[in-house]
Amino acid sequence: MVTEKSAIFIIFGGSGDLAHRKLYPSLFRLYKSGILKDHFAVIGTARRPWSDDYFRETVITSLEDYFEDDKKIMEEFAKHFFYQSHDVNDSEHYIALKNLAAKLDDQFETGHNRVYYMAIAPRFFGTVAEHINSEGLKTDGYNRLVIEKPFGRDLDSACELNGNISKAFPEDDIYRIDHYLGKEMIQDIPHIRANNPVFEKALNNQYVSNVQVTLAESLGVEDRGGYYETAGVLRDMVQNHIMQIIGAVASDDPKATDAKIIHKDKTNLFNSLKVLTAEQVDTDFVRGQYDTDKLGDQKAYRQEDNVAEDSEIETFTAGRIEFESDRWSGVPFYVRSGKRMPAKSSRIDIVFNEKVADLGIKANTVVTLLIEPEDGNSILINGINYKESGQDFIKFPEEEEFDSAREAYESLIIDILSGNRVHFTLWDELRSTWKYIDSIRERWDSQTPDFPNYLSGTMGPDAAEMLLERDGNSWAWD
Incomplete structure (x- = not known):
């Protein structure tokens, strides 16, 4: 029996190649399987000044490369997607992001659960994590930080990066992706x-x-x-x-x-x-x-x-x-x-x-x-x-x-939503x-x-x- 999951995904780098090539198709598979259905939303953030409608068009286009489903299903899925232009160094942008997430919490009844997905350059990981914490984006649901590789380029840089992230998130809430x-x-x-x-x-x-x-x-x-x-x-x-x-x-x-x-x-x-x-x-x-x-x-x-x-x-x-x-x-x-x-x-x-x-x-x-x-x-x-x-x-x-x-990302996203850290580093x-x-x-x-x-x-x-x-x-x- 499929158990529906509830969460808001905030994807930093939502306009990028990783998001469109891996994340959105994987989320769509979960949508078709019923693991994601009514109680989820996706906020894509990036510097580009996109509208919600344009963002949804790019999501649908990315799905058409992988699926032959009726476009109406894709359009229904895309209604869960929202966009915010974002500067990772601007505190005001995080406040706007917090307000949008709170609004979507009510709209989609997501239980105040948050998945913060770093689909951005590693040099921004620490900055974003610190702002999520300092600007009060965390909620009384779960707050899970997902990080793509590379995690540093040597031991010293990895230690520095981990130190910055761990100030904002405990180790139990950090999910380091290794798609293998x-x-x-x-x-x-x-x-x-x-x-x-x-x-x-x-x-x-x-x-x-x-x-x-x-x-x-x-x-x-x-x-x-x-x-x-x-x-x-x-x-x-x-x-x-x-x-x-x-x-x-x-x-x-x-x-x-x-x-x-x-x-x-x-x-x-x-x-x-x-x-x-x-x-x-x-x-x-x-x-x-x-x-x-x-x-x-x-x-x-x-x-x-x-x-x-x-x-x-x-x-x-x-x-x-x-x-x-x-x-x-x-x-x-x-x-x-x-x-x-x-x-x-x-x-x-x-x-x-x-x-x-x-x-x-x-x-x-x-x-x-x-x-x-x-x-x-x-x-x-x-x-x-x-x-x-x-x-x-x-x-x-x-x-x-x-x-x-x-698909590997589909499996890992299920684990993130379930709080299962076995397949992470x-x-x-x-x-x-x-x-x-x-x-x-x-x-x-x-x-x-x-x-x-x-x-x-x-x-x-x-x-x-x-x-x-x-x-x-x-x-x-x-």
Whole structure:
């Protein structure tokens, strides 16, 4: 049975690409499902001097790119949308926003619940949070602050940002978005582990040879060259997405449902990251930057818009991560992510050793959890669909077979409305992962890379293969 939720969404950056490409389509899906119905409103804010009617037109246009529904349904949905031109530094604008929200509270009977969504540049996060608090926008309902990445660009900036936000909102009311945590496979990993005791028993350093996480993209930076010049793939993909994926695979208690227990487990895992010396960074991490392809048809990274001609920013990285924990000590976690690879694929490959035969699992078995581009769940055992593999250590009760997948943002918005913080990133986790990533970044910044060093359409620089070969291993996806 669908339970209707009530809230006012105040979206800072409501005229922007993220809002129109991700948030409004996700809210529309919730509207069609009945989770949002009569008792919600959306206030979009930005500097542009739009009217309510024009704002609603842009919302409907964004929906038409994704849905084929009767336009009347979209128009009914759009009646819940309102717009206010807003300067994030102007206190008077927050007072006007407070008055509009109070009016809509009465009109839509939203229970004084507020979701403040930061779809704006990170440099404004602290300013907006402080004004929400100082100008009295908070109500006697719930007040939840949603933050998009990047959360800082190193440990120092992340600490400063967190300090500013935590003055206005307690940690329990802060929802840091990592959209990979909204993907169905990532959310189902604890259930897969809990429902398959032999598989779960094998997930430790006694039976696992190595774990591999690959987030590959076939596209280049496209129109994000300016952003990438300040980030690079290490900050953009490894510090957040890859670390959180590892957290789902390597946690100690997959049966836990309480958010505090789950996050404590992940924090303990990230606190056990093996500290890297400068010399270990040189041996355990590889960076690359894409060149044109063999035919010269593709732009090299340095030829992209808003990219320096001599840029030293990496568009590919591969690394060897270790944890100093009882469960995972000695097991390498190989990670890689890159632009302009042969195909888009996000996957987790768990490679077992020969000892796993003691549990009735074929020696050297590889279990692959496919995150995307497949919809929903997809599991391979030695490259074959788990149902057809002849192996029975992974199976699902019939009622838990693969449901139609929710889009990641849709799933995360449901969690925000429900107050479920399981699939969001907590500050203690970020602090540990930033400390680890900073040791790599600092070493790289002290050296001059030989870029570009891999062709578009390839698997990255040769050193990424050698990283595993050194240990007698190889990439499962190649």
